[in-house]
Structures are given as C-alpha cells and as structure tokens.
Amino acid sequence: MKTEELQKYIQNLSPELYSFSYVLIPDDLQASQLMIDCVQSFLIQKKALVEKMGLSKNKILKNLLEDTRLSIFKIVFELSRKRYQQLKISLSDVEGIGGFYSLDFDEKAILYLKEKAGFELETIEFITSTTRTETLAFLYSARIKMTRLMPNQDFQNQIQSGGIA
Amino acid sequence: MDRSIQKLIKNKSLMKNCIHTKNIYSLLDLPKKDETYKKMTKHLESCEVCGREFKLFQLKSAAAQVFIPKVIMDRDLKQSFEREVSELFKVMNLNNREILKNNVRSGFSILDNMGISFLQNLYSRTMVKSYFFAFAIFLVLKFLL
Numbered sequence: 676m677k678t679e680e681l682q683k684y685i686q687n688l689s690p691e692l693y694s695f696s697y698v699l700i701p702d703d704l705q706a707s708q709l710m711i712d713c714v715q716s717f718l719i720q721k722k723a724l725v726e727k728m729g730l731s732k733n734k735i736l737k738n739l740l741e742d743t744r745l746s747i748f749k750i751v752f753e754l755s756r757k758r759y760q761q762l763k764i765s766l767s768d769v770e771g772i773g774g775f776y777s778l779d780f781d782e783k784a785i786l787y788l789k790e791k792a793g794f795e796l797e798t799i800e801f802i803t804s805t806t807r808t809e810t811l812a813f814l815y816s817a818r819i820k821m822t823r824l825m826p827n828q829d830f831q832n833q834i835q836s837g838g839i840a
Numbered sequence: 841m842d843r844s845i846q847k848l849i850k851n852k853s854l855m856k857n858c859i860h861t862k863n864i865y866s867l868l869d870l871p872k873k874d875e876t877y878k879k880m881t882k883h884l885e886s887c888e889v890c891g892r893e894f895k896l897f898q899l900k901s902a903a904a905q906v907f908i909p910k911v912i913m914d915r916d917l918k919q920s921f922e923r924e925v926s927e928l929f930k931v932m933n934l935n936n937r938e939i940l941k942n943n944v945r946s947g948f949s950i951l952d953n954m955g956i957s958f959l960q961n962l963y964s965r966t967m968v969k970s971y972f973f974a975f976a977i978f979l980v981l982k983f984l985l
Contacts, residue, residue: 686922693913711924814869821904
C-alpha cells in the first residue's frame, strides 16, 4: 500500500469528519481547523506506521484503513473535548437555542456516533474511551432529552397512536 | 358515571409500574448477542407495562432522530482540507519517494558506520598486541624451521 492511498483515504473522510467535528464544536472555522489538527496529530503519532505502509505495499493488515478512520475519530473527540472547554462561552449562543446542541458534550458525541455515524457500541467505547455502562447511560440520557424535544402534546399523541413511526 | 369509572380503571392500569421499566430503554442500544438483551426481551414479552413503555420510547426516539444533525461540508472547505492534508504529507516527508530516500540514506549510514568501526578496530590496542604476537610467532617459526 502506498502512502498516497492513505492520503486520499484521509481526504475522502472529510465529510464525515467535518460533520462529527461540527456536532462537537458548532462553528465552521473551528470545526475545519479541528479536522486538520487531528490529521496532523494522527500523522505524528503514527509516523512510523505510515512509513512502513509506504514500503510494505500489500503486506499491511486488512483493517489498517478502518483503524486509521477510528483513530482519527478518537483524536477528533479528544481534541474537541479540550477545545470545547476553551470555546464554551463563544458557543453558548448555539447551545442556547436548545435541541440537539444543548445536550452535554458526551451525550452529543455518543448519540451522534450511534445514530448518524452508525458505529457499534464497541467502536463508540473505543472512540470516547468509555465503558459499556457509561456509554449506555449517556445514550439513555441523550435519548430522554431528545424525546422531550417533541413540539407539542398533539405530536406526542400522534406518536402514541402510531401515526408517526 | 360508568365512563368515568372505566377511565379511572384504565388510568389505574396505566399507572402500574414495573421495576424493570427503566432498564428496558437500554434495549434500543444493546447488541442482540448480549445476555441482558435476551433477558430483557423475555421480560418484555410477559410484562405489559414494559412492553407499552418500550414501544412508546422506541417511537419517540425514532421521531427524535430528525433533530440529530448531519452537517454537510462546504465545497471550499473540502478543497482546503484536501490541500492541507497533502501539504502535511509533504512536510512530514511521508511520500513514497521521500520514505525510500530516507531508507536508502539510513542504509548507507549503517554501512558507513560499520566501515568506520572496522577501521577503528584495526588500530585498536588489542589488535596491535595481536599483530606483535603474530609477528613473534612468525619469527620463532622461521628460526626453528
């Protein structure tokens, strides 16, 4: 495998990385900068591995690209958590509107990874460095908060009667 | 009057609680292979309260998915990200040519070091002693034979 392939693979990851970054830090410039920083951090961490990739060609592990994807997601989560604390005040406008963005940081991340990114629980645990119980607890509380977003009682009744599924 | 009694009875039955109701919500996220999932599914079949509660929660969660955003990336942002990534690969010398160059260089430096250490060994004290010793043996053998 050539490193050019890895480069292209990372470049193609941009839509899903951006979406995840934006969910965690709802600011387009911050989110795009976060993505670049994460790729840089990944390359620094795994430089030796990437160098081997360039030479070993077909002798690499089958899941190496998938590992790359998950590692970058993990770094996005870790870096954004630090930045979120620093940017919290400037993000309060978006969070103040309510809805999904008003959820706690971990709840947002875990719910997004489960529902939109479609990751398995094990993968989410790896990305967020949480235990199974913690992940389930975050998912539960996020879901409860999200169900409260239903606009009005009529809507609730419609759901109850099976009108919306 | 009858209606109100019926309503009351219905409400009372709705108010029935089950200690497992809270745990039943985790069914949405647990993998089907999980032991807890199997236990909960069994319980769900027999408990009316949990069954109703879970169905409602499931419907609500499905409807609430609309509120989870999937942000679409701007084309300009995508292009600038791609540029930055290729720049990073260049700066960090992670192109195949660069890697090959570095490996060749490191290979030659190993050879260089080996050569230097070989030469250094030739002039080391131990080697000089062994030269004298060999020369002495040579002289002795020459006189004897």
